[in-house]
Amino acid sequence: MKEIFVYCKTCKKKVKAVILTKHDKEYDESTSSYKRYGMVRILQHTIGFRKNCEDTSQIKAIVESDSKDSNGVMT
Structure with a gap:
């Protein structure tokens, strides 16, 4: 399965x-x-020292685009 970068709706991190x-x-x-x-589907990720964001929800996101923002997330 192919992985991309998105922004988490809960912690706002890439x-x-x-x-x-x-x-x-x-x-x-x-x-x-x-x-x-x-x-x-967002993968489990850390939000700080020994803290995990539990938001692993499914969201609608851009999966192919010609443009990316400064963090490498497709816009």
């Missing part, structure tokens, strides 16, 4: 997620590029 499904490509007029959304 975390790894596993792609579960991919939807059809959609054209985004604001950036003049194509994006592909899909369902991903």
Whole structure:
């Protein structure tokens, strides 16, 4: 399974997620590029010294895009 980076909704950190499904490509007029959304599962991650964020939920996220932000997360 392919892994991508997304932002956790609970702790707002950049975390790894596993792609579960991919939807059809959609054209985004604001950036003049194509994006592909899909369902991903957030992997368990740390939020500090010996503390784990328990949020491993499934979310809709961008799984393919031409652009990334400064942290390497697709936008």
